[in-house]
Amino acid sequence: MGSMHVGGRNVTISGKPVTEVRRTPGGPPTRIDPNGSYQVEQAYVQYFLPAQRRGAVPLLLWHGGGLTGASFETTPDGRPGWLNYFVRRGWDTYNADAVERGRAGFAPPDVFAGEPIFLTKTDPYERFRIGAGAGSYSDDPGKRKPLEGSQFPLDAYDNFTRQFVPRWLSTDDAVTAAYVALIDKVCPCVLVVHSQGGLYAFRAAQARPGKVKAIVAVEPAGFGYADQAAALKYIPILAVYGDYFDVDKRWSTIRDNGMKFYDAIAKAGGSVKVVHLPQVGIRGNSHMLIMDRNNLEIAELIQRWLAGQESLYK
Amino acid sequence: MGSMHVGGRNVTISGKPVTEVRRTPGGPPTRIDPNGSYQVEQAYVQYFLPAQRRGAVPLLLWHGGGLTGASFETTPDGRPGWLNYFVRRGWDTYNADAVERGRAGFAPPDVFAGEPIFLTKTDPYERFRIGAGAGSYSDDPGKRKPLEGSQFPLDAYDNFTRQFVPRWLSTDDAVTAAYVALIDKVCPCVLVVHSQGGLYAFRAAQARPGKVKAIVAVEPAGFGYADQAAALKYIPILAVYGDYFDVDKRWSTIRDNGMKFYDAIAKAGGSVKVVHLPQVGIRGNSHMLIMDRNNLEIAELIQRWLAGQESLYK
Numbered sequence: 001m002g003s004m005h006v007g008g009r010n011v012t013i014s015g016k017p018v019t020e021v022r023r024t025p026g027g028p029p030t031r032i033d034p035n036g037s038y039q040v041e042q043a044y045v046q047y048f049l050p051a052q053r054r055g056a057v058p059l060l061l062w063h064g065g066g067l068t069g070a071s072f073e074t075t076p077d078g079r080p081g082w083l084n085y086f087v088r089r090g091w092d093t094y095n096a097d098a099v100e101r102g103r104a105g106f107a108p109p110d111v112f113a114g115e116p117i118f119l120t121k122t123d124p125y126e127r128f129r130i131g132a133g134a135g136s137y138s139d140d141p142g143k144r145k146p147l148e149g150s151q152f153p154l155d156a157y158d159n160f161t162r163q164f165v166p167r168w169l170s171t172d173d174a175v176t177a178a179y180v181a182l183i184d185k186v187c188p189c190v191l192v193v194h195s196q197g198g199l200y201a202f203r204a205a206q207a208r209p210g211k212v213k214a215i216v217a218v219e220p221a222g223f224g225y226a227d228q229a230a231a232l233k234y235i236p237i238l239a240v241y242g243d244y245f246d247v248d249k250r251w252s253t254i255r256d257n258g259m260k261f262y263d264a265i266a267k268a269g270g271s272v273k274v275v276h277l278p279q280v281g282i283r284g285n286s287h288m289l290i291m292d293r294n295n296l297e298i299a300e301l302i303q304r305w306l307a308g309q310e311s312l313y314k
Numbered sequence: 315m316g317s318m319h320v321g322g323r324n325v326t327i328s329g330k331p332v333t334e335v336r337r338t339p340g341g342p343p344t345r346i347d348p349n350g351s352y353q354v355e356q357a358y359v360q361y362f363l364p365a366q367r368r369g370a371v372p373l374l375l376w377h378g379g380g381l382t383g384a385s386f387e388t389t390p391d392g393r394p395g396w397l398n399y400f401v402r403r404g405w406d407t408y409n410a411d412a413v414e415r416g417r418a419g420f421a422p423p424d425v426f427a428g429e430p431i432f433l434t435k436t437d438p439y440e441r442f443r444i445g446a447g448a449g450s451y452s453d454d455p456g457k458r459k460p461l462e463g464s465q466f467p468l469d470a471y472d473n474f475t476r477q478f479v480p481r482w483l484s485t486d487d488a489v490t491a492a493y494v495a496l497i498d499k500v501c502p503c504v505l506v507v508h509s510q511g512g513l514y515a516f517r518a519a520q521a522r523p524g525k526v527k528a529i530v531a532v533e534p535a536g537f538g539y540a541d542q543a544a545a546l547k548y549i550p551i552l553a554v555y556g557d558y559f560d561v562d563k564r565w566s567t568i569r570d571n572g573m574k575f576y577d578a579i580a581k582a583g584g585s586v587k588v589v590h591l592p593q594v595g596i597r598g599n600s601h602m603l604i605m606d607r608n609n610l611e612i613a614e615l616i617q618r619w620l621a622g623q624e625s626l627y628k
Contacts, residue, residue, distance in 0.1 A: 002387060002388035002394070002398070003384055004392075022483075024510060028568065034434070036437075037435045038432065039435060042476040074317050078318075080316070081316075097417070102416050103382045103384045106480060107432075118348065118352065120327075120347070122351065159319065161353040162322060162419075164353065164419055165417070165419035166419065172339065196337070222340065223340070249342075
C-alpha cells in the first residue's frame with residue numbers, strides 16, 4: 001500500500017502584504033509572505049495492492065461531491081466499505097481525493113473562482129433520498145422522518161455528516177485534468193465512481209479512451225460531452241441506480257440526463273448496461289448506496305459484472 | 315484496515331441568504347440554504363491492524379502543520395513511509411488528519427477565527443532546513459541551493475509540495491479536543507507525532523495521562539502546558555531532532571522551548587530522552603525527517619526505543 005499526489009500546476013501570486021505570525025503558541029514569530037509560487041490542483045490517491053491479484057488492471061475509486069475517498073472506506077456504522085471489498089476480491093485499488101477535497105488540499109484565494117459550498121446536516125438527509133424529502137430532517141434524531149424501508153444506516157447519520165467536506169463549483173476542469181494525470185500514471189484501469197465522480201469519469205475517459213477498460217457509474221450526477229459520446233463506444237459501462245427516484249424530481253432529471261448520454265453512446269456504437277436496483281429486487285437504496293446497509297450486495301453485483309468483462313479478471 | 319471520523323461538535327448558522335446552484339454541469343438547479351446545523355471540528359483517522367500484532371497497544375501517527383496523514387505514507391520520491399514501517403513491525407497503526415486538514419474537512423466561514431494560511435513552494439524549502447536558508451529556493455530546480463549533505467529527497471521537492479494543505483492559526487483547542495476524542499476511542503496507545511503534532515500530543519496526554527503509554531515527538535514545534543508538566547511524569551517520552559539547527563535560529567528557539575518543557579517534566583519526576591541525531595552519527599536531516607532518505611533508519615531508532623519500553627512490545 002502507498003499513496004501519491006498527481007497532476008496540478010504552479011501558480012504565482014504577487015502584490016500581497018507580508019505578515020508575521022506565531023505558528024504554534026510560544027513559538028518564535030515567523031514571516032508569512034503569501035507571494036510566490038504555489039502548487040495547486042493536484043489530486044491525492046491511496047493504493048492497496050493485494051498479494052493475490054486477480055484483476056488484470058487496477059480499479060480506481062472516485063468519490064462524489066462534498067465527500068472524499070473516505071466514503072469508500074469503513075461505513076459510518078462501522079462496516080467494511082467498497083475499498084476493502086474490492087481489495088479482497090483481488091483488485092489493485094486506487095482510492096482518490098479529488099482536487100480541493102480531502103488530502104488533495106485546496107488553493108489560496110482567487111485560484112478557484114467563487115466561494116466553496118458547505119453541506120448542512122439537513123441537506124444530504126433530505127436530498128440524498130435518506131429522509132422523506134423536504135422537512136424530514138431534524139437535529140433530534142428521534143424526530144427525523146426517513147424513507148420507509150431505507151437501507152441507509154440511519155442510526156449513523158450523524159456520524160456520516162463528519163465525512164462532509166466543502167467543495168467549489170468552479171473546479172470541474174481542474175478535477176478532470178488531475179484525474180487524467182492519474183490515468184496517465186496508473187492505467188489501463190477500471191473506473192468505479194459515485195455521483196459527481198461520474199462527471200469526471202466520463203470526461204476523463206473521453207480524454208483517454210484507450211486507457212479506460214470499463215466504467216462503473218454509481219448514480220452518476222454528471223456526464224461526459226455529448227458530442228464526444230463516440231469516444232466511449234469501446235468501453236463497457238455499467239450504470240447503477242438505487243430506489244426512491246420519485247421522491248425528488250431532481251433525481252429523475254439527473255437520471256434522465258444519464259439516459260440521454262447513454263443513448264448517445266449507444267447510437268455511436270457503444271453500449272451501457274443500466275441496472276435499476278429495485279427492478280432486480282434490491283430495494284431501499286439511498287443515493288449513498290456505497291455505504292447503505294446492503295452496500296456489499298451492490299458491490300457483489302458490480303463484481304459479477306466486472307468478472308464477466310473479457311480479460312479483466314482472472 | 316478501515317477509517318473513521320471522531321469528535322467535533324454541532325454549530326448552527328442562521329440569517330444567511332438562500333441561493334440556487336447547479337451542482338454539476340447540466341444538472342437540475344438545487345437550492346443552497348446555508349442556514350442550519352453543521353458538524354464541525356472532527357478529525358479523521360485511518361487504521362491498519364496487522365495480522366501478526368506485536369505492539370501491546372496501538373500507535374497513533376499525528377502529522378505536522380500544513381500537512382496531513384499523507385506525510386507518513388509513501389515519501390515524495392516513492393519510498394515507504396513510517397506508516398508502512400510501523401505496520402510491518404506489528405503495530406496497530408492509526409494515521410490521522412487533524413481538524414480542518416485533509417479528510418477531516420473544514421468548517422463554514424466564521425466557525426474558525428481568521429483566514430487559513432497557505433504554504434508557498436518557497437517557504438518549506440527555506441524554513442524546513444532543506445535549502446540553505448532565505449533565498450535558497452528557486453522555481454528552477456537547477457538553481458536551488460540545498461544544505462550540504464541534505465538527506466531530503468531533493469529531486470522530489472516539487473512533488474512534496476503537492477502534500478501541502480492550508481491551515482488555520484485559531485484551531486489548536488479544536489484539534490486537541492478531537493484528538494482527545496480519538497484517544498478516548500482507541501487508547502491506551504503510543505503517540506508518534508511530528509512538528510505541530512507535538513503541541514497536540516503533549517496537551518492531549520496532559521488531558522488523558524492514563525491512556526498515553528509513550529510519546530515519540532519528532533521535532534515537536536509546540537508543547538504542553540508548563541504548569542501541567544507533572545501529568546506526564548509516568549509517560550516515557552522520546553524527542554528526536556535532526557541536523558542544521560544553526561541554520562535558522564527559529565529552530566533553536568523551538569528546540570530550546572522543548573528543552574524547558576522536558577526539564578519541567580523531569581523536575582516533576584518524569585524523564586524525557588532527547589536524541590540529537592547528529593550526536594549519534596546521523597547527519598543531514600531536515601525538519602521532514604519522516605520522509606528524508608534515511609527516514610527508515612530513524613524509524614528503526616524509534617522502534618528500538620519503543621521495544622525497550624516495559625510491556626509495550628512483544
